Amino acid sequence: MKKLTTLLAVLLIVLTANAAEPQDNKTVKPIELTRATFLEKVFNYENNPEVWKYNGDKPAIVDFYATWCGPCRITSPILADLAAEYGEEIYVYKIDVDKEPELARMFGVQSIPMFLFIPMNEQPQVAMGALPKKSFKEAIDTFLLKKEDLKDL
Numbered sequence: 001m002k003k004l005t006t007l008l009a010v011l012l013i014v015l016t017a018n019a020a021e022p023q024d025n026k027t028v029k030p031i032e033l034t035r036a037t038f039l040e041k042v043f044n045y046e047n048n049p050e051v052w053k054y055n056g057d058k059p060a061i062v063d064f065y066a067t068w069c070g071p072c073r074i075t076s077p078i079l080a081d082l083a084a085e086y087g088e089e090i091y092v093y094k095i096d097v098d099k100e101p102e103l104a105r106m107f108g109v110q111s112i113p114m115f116l117f118i119p120m121n122e123q124p125q126v127a128m129g130a131l132p133k134k135s136f137k138e139a140i141d142t143f144l145l146k147k148e149d150l151k152d153l
Contacts, residue, residue, distance in 0.1 A: 028087030030063065030079050030094045038103055042093065042118070045106060054118050059144035060091040061136075062116040064109045066098050071130035072113045078133045082140065090144055119144050 031037075039046060041055055042062065054060075063079055065072035083092040097104040097112060107116065111128050117139055118124040125143065127135075141147040 028083045028092075030076075030083045030092040033062070033093045033095050033100070033103075035100055035102055038093075038095065038100075041091075052123060054120070054124075056091060056118070056120075058090055059120055059140075060093055060116075060118040061140070061144075062093045062095060062118065064095050064097050064104060064107065064114040064116070065112055066096060068098075069112050074130045075113050078131075078136060081133065082136055086140060086145075090140060117143055119146075 033041065042060065043052065043054060061079070061082075063072075063075065065076070079092050079094070082090075086092075095103050097109055107114070107126075113128070113130060115127045115131070116124050117127065127139070
């Protein structure tokens with residue numbers, strides 16, 4: 001009986017510790033956008049179709065992808081890593097071109113994956129293809145965050 005009580009106590013402690021863990025682990029993940037959330041968080045092209053005006057409060061990457069796309073599946077975990085790594089500094093958004101064809105047309109998406117790099121107060125830049133993590137980090141550090149080149153130090 002003593003062993004059963006000890007076993008139940010240990011099990012209860014383990015379950016309680018595991019249940020509390022996700023609340024402490026605040027991992028930032030890419031944010032899936034719909035047309036409505038894109039208009040709100042990124043660019044309202046309906047109200048201002050002539051001039052680019054980013055609505056965000058920090059730089060962003062928008063990933064135009066499809067679930068069936070092989071190169072998109074390669075970059076998806078890279079973007080998840082970058083969202084966690086740069087969570088306080090940038091947004092990582094995802095747009096499924098099959099679910100949001102209007103957004104894909106609006107940006108002339110003809111090949112996926114396509115990435116829109118959006119700095120603060122500047123024009124966005126487009127990149128296409130399955131980029132390696134190193135290329136994403138370089139674009140984030142130099143173009144989006146304007147960090148000084150620290151390689152030479």
